[in-house]
Amino acid sequence: MISVSAKFEQLRSHGKAALIPFITAGDPDLATTTEALKILDRSGADLIELGVPYSDPLADGPVIQAAATRALAKGVTLDQVLDLVKNVAPELRSPIILFCYYNPILNLGIENFLQKIYNAGARGLVVPDLPLEESHVLLEPAAKIGIEVILLVAPTTPEARFEAIASQSQGFVYLVSSTGVTGVRSQVSKKVQSIIERLRTVTDKPIAVGFGISQPDQAKQVIEWNADGAIVGSAMVRLLAEEGGLKAIEELCVNLKRAIASVI
Amino acid sequence: MTITPLAPTPKIKPDILGSRPDRLGRFGKFGGKYVPETLMSALSDLETEAKYYQQDPTFLKELDGYLTDYVGRPSPLYLAERLTAHYGTAQIYLKREDLNHTGAHKINNALAQALLAVRMGKKRIIAETGAGQHGVATATVCARFGLECVIYMGVHDMERQSLNVFRMKLMGAEVRPVASGTGTLKDATSEAIRDWVTNVETTHYILGSVAGPHPYPMLVRDFHAVIGRETRQQCLDKWQGLPDILIACVGGGSNAMGLFHEFVDEPAVRLIGVEAAGQGVDTDKHAATLTQGRVGVLHGAMSYLLQDQDGQVQEAHSISAGLDYPGVGPEHSYLKDLGRAEYYSVTDQEALDAFQRLSQLEGIIPALETAHAIAYLETLMPQLNPNQKIVLNCSGRGDKDVQTVISAIDL
Numbered sequence: 001m002i003s004v005s006a007k008f009e010q011l012r013s014h015g016k017a018a019l020i021p022f023i024t025a026g027d028p029d030l031a032t033t034t035e036a037l038k039i040l041d042r043s044g045a046d047l048i049e050l051g052v053p054y055s056d057p058l059a060d061g062p063v064i065q066a067a068a069t070r071a072l073a074k075g076v077t078l079d080q081v082l083d084l085v086k087n088v089a090p091e092l093r094s095p096i097i098l099f100c101y102y103n104p105i106l107n108l109g110i111e112n113f114l115q116k117i118y119n120a121g122a123r124g125l126v127v128p129d130l131p132l133e134e135s136h137v138l139l140e141p142a143a144k145i146g147i148e149v150i151l152l153v154a155p156t157t158p159e160a161r162f163e164a165i166a167s168q169s170q171g172f173v174y175l176v177s178s179t180g181v182t183g184v185r186s187q188v189s190k191k192v193q194s195i196i197e198r199l200r201t202v203t204d205k206p207i208a209v210g211f212g213i214s215q216p217d218q219a220k221q222v223i224e225w226n227a228d229g230a231i232v233g234s235a236m237v238r239l240l241a242e243e244g245g246l247k248a249i250e251e252l253c254v255n256l257k258r259a260i261a262s263v264i
Numbered sequence: 265m266t267i268t269p270l271a272p273t274p275k276i277k278p279d280i281l282g283s284r285p286d287r288l289g290r291f292g293k294f295g296g297k298y299v300p301e302t303l304m305s306a307l308s309d310l311e312t313e314a315k316y317y318q319q320d321p322t323f324l325k326e327l328d329g330y331l332t333d334y335v336g337r338p339s340p341l342y343l344a345e346r347l348t349a350h351y352g353t354a355q356i357y358l359k360r361e362d363l364n365h366t367g368a369h370k371i372n373n374a375l376a377q378a379l380l381a382v383r384m385g386k387k388r389i390i391a392e393t394g395a396g397q398h399g400v401a402t403a404t405v406c407a408r409f410g411l412e413c414v415i416y417m418g419v420h421d422m423e424r425q426s427l428n429v430f431r432m433k434l435m436g437a438e439v440r441p442v443a444s445g446t447g448t449l450k451d452a453t454s455e456a457i458r459d460w461v462t463n464v465e466t467t468h469y470i471l472g473s474v475a476g477p478h479p480y481p482m483l484v485r486d487f488h489a490v491i492g493r494e495t496r497q498q499c500l501d502k503w504q505g506l507p508d509i510l511i512a513c514v515g516g517g518s519n520a521m522g523l524f525h526e527f528v529d530e531p532a533v534r535l536i537g538v539e540a541a542g543q544g545v546d547t548d549k550h551a552a553t554l555t556q557g558r559v560g561v562l563h564g565a566m567s568y569l570l571q572d573q574d575g576q577v578q579e580a581h582s583i584s585a586g587l588d589y590p591g592v593g594p595e596h597s598y599l600k601d602l603g604r605a606e607y608y609s610v611t612d613q614e615a616l617d618a619f620q621r622l623s624q625l626e627g628i629i630p631a632l633e634t635a636h637a638i639a640y641l642e643t644l645m646p647q648l649n650p651n652q653k654i655v656l657n658c659s660g661r662g663d664k665d666v667q668t669v670i671s672a673i674d675l
Contacts, residue, residue, distance in 0.1 A: 055445065055576040056562060058454045059300045059461070065444060077574050102298055103561045107575025129298045129561070133288070154302035156464060161304075179302055180462035 004095050004124040004148045004171030007047055008206040008228060018229030019219070019257050020208055021236050021249070022049035022099065024067035025084065026076030028241055034088050035246055040236075041092045043250045044257025048092070049126065049231060052081055052100040059101075059128035061183030063234040067241060078104055082120040089121030097124030097150065097171075102134075110138055114145045124148045124171050132165050139168060155179050155191050159198060166203035172228065173205050178212040183234050185212035193225040200226070216259030223263040232256060284528075284595065289478020292601065294594035297477040299457070299564045306464045311479040313384050318486065323383070327376055331490065334408070335365045335375065339491075341498035341655065346625040351645035354508070354652035358628070359495055359523065361659050366401050368631065368660030369488060369519045374401035374470055376487040378409050381468035388412045388467040392456040394421055394449030394515070395586035395633065396428025397660055398472030403437035413437040416456045420447035421585045424668050446579045449515075449589045453563050473516025474593035477564030481593050488522025495655055496526050503653065509534040511644070512657035513636040514554065514607065515587035517596045519659035528604065537596060538640040540582030541609035549581035552609040553592040554600050562591040568600070583612035583668065584632035586660075614639040616672055619662060631660030632668065 053071035148171035210231030219230035361369035393399030406413035445451035512520035542550035560569030570590035599605035618639035
């Protein structure tokens with residue numbers, strides 16, 4: 001399994017930007033998650049973010065909260081999610097990035113958790129409630145084990161923090177496009193463009209934009225603003241939970257990829 | 265009930281406690297800031313502003329004026345003679361926070377944070393509430409200072425605390441029902457944090473307990489520390505000495521921390537926190553975080569936490585909506601691990617018995633939360649002698665709980 005940063009290098013060398021879909025593991029069920037990962041992988045995804053369901057997802061809006069609640073109600077556990085990743089990862093071209101809140105990580109023990117997800121085949125990790133100041137306990141062991149921990153920059157992040165976050169972030173810098181939780185929004189704030197410009201002055205690392213991107217033209221917009229990737233979550237999760245979900249996410253994924261690829 | 269050691273010896277010298285919290289917002293390993301990046305800048309702004317105004321004589325004078333004339337402080341330290349006679353051992357004093365405006369200690373913090381919000385130029389206030397006491401206190405100060413007010417409350421709590429829901433609405437607050445999760449305080453807190461993440465530039469979040477990310481555990485404690493400061497003075501006035509034991513209920517732990525803080529560095533004073541054992545700590549329906557939980561992270565802080573083997577946060581249960589919380593303030597976790605404070609738990613039934621006992625012996629109907637502290641006297645009092653003096657924080661009045669209690673007891 002290729003690393004997150006190697007994947008971005010590969011894309012860069014071909015002058016391409018990344019499409020990063022997100023789905024919640026175990027919603028509507030684990031078998032569908034497995035199928036969805038394969039479909040996304042062959043429909044244009046370059047990396048895939050997989051959400052580990054958590055009881056108190058305070059960075060998530062209603063769509064992903066509900067997906068996590070449904071998955072937990074069905075008894076989905078971290079072990080099951082990792083078994084799933086282990087089975088499907090060898091068939092995928094896209095590196096898997098786990099999106100997991102901090103408490104389940106702490107509960108398992110940081111090194112144990114990192115080793116487990118590495119063994120399962122995950123290569124990246126986003127911990128939405130672990131800001132820079134608290135992230136050191138994770139960054140050092142992760143680097144040894146081979147998991148890239150991706151840190152986030154928000155519209156409210158003071159510029160003085162950009163450099164520190166970007167220098168510690170591994171794989172890419174995750175730019176939160178709107179002040180708020182995850183969810184579908186009608187447009188992407190212009191502020192994203194200026195943050196990308198500012199970030200470029202302090203880092204060479206790839207920048208991917210997420211939180212609020214649902215439509216192909218929004219994905220296209222952030223790539224036009226010079227982002228290296230677009231992350232689409234709630235829109236995927238919502239479609240997948242409905243009937244005909246697999247077909248619907250395939251279509252969305254293809255359209256997103258086409259929109260991103262149209263940017264020259 | 266858990267057995268209390270007869271002669272507790274403080275395991276630590278006070279100077280070991282050092283500054284609480286440290287520069288990074290930690291009480292030992294507890295506390296910290298486990299929040300989305302979006303909130304980091306608001307938290308450091310809040311820390312800077314709070315630090316400034318807590319040393320600003322004009323701010324302190326204004327706060328003091330409202331505490332006196334609007335809240336009705338100082339609250340009395342009352343010798344509960346018939347309750348004392350009932351046990352026939354140590355003297356029991358009640359710190360009457362129930363006599364504050366709005367009927368609980370919560371107003372101390374809500375008022376101070378509202379004054380802070382006004383100075384920070386934030387005109388929109390959000391808060392979470394469990395029993396509704398913090399929601400009512402926040403709605404009250406928002407009415408007083410003309411601030412927009414949104415209160416998040418679990419649907420389950422809105423049912424059992426409908427009187428407080430009405431009070432909040434009456435004072436112009438919007439009460440937003442939270443149906444996710446268990447529909448209790450934990451979920452209301454998550455929803456308030458989500459609102460804050462979204463509206464952080466215009467909104468101040470008046471967190472109601474000594475929980476949450478730094479600087480809240482410190483800020484809320486400092487704004488409630490008036491309880492302990494008054495208690496020290498009142499003890500000096502009444503018997504020229506210190507109390508032997510302080511006792512308070514602990515959900516998130518704000519009234520307990522408010523009473524304890526002044527005395528943490530007095531090793532001669534025993535500190536006792538009482539949690540909700542719900543239907544029993546051997547069942548899965550309790551809220552005894554410190555006595556039954558494991559270290560984890562919830563709502564921005566590392567602390568003891570009720571969680572399952574996968575690290576999913578467990579549902580708490582207590583007859584008292586204000587104690588129905590699977591987390592606890594990080595400073596309590598610290599005091600517990602140091603052995604500086606002791607924590608025990610009492611069941612719903614024991615709290616209901618104490619609720620009636622105080623009503624009948626003293627003519628004081630306590631909040632169900634407070635009734636937990638009173639219930640622990642059953643275990644504690646037989647171990648004490650008549651020369652000792654206890655201060656129990658009577659953190660709130662029980663009018664709001666009458667509906668709940670009607671269905672639980674026969675009179």
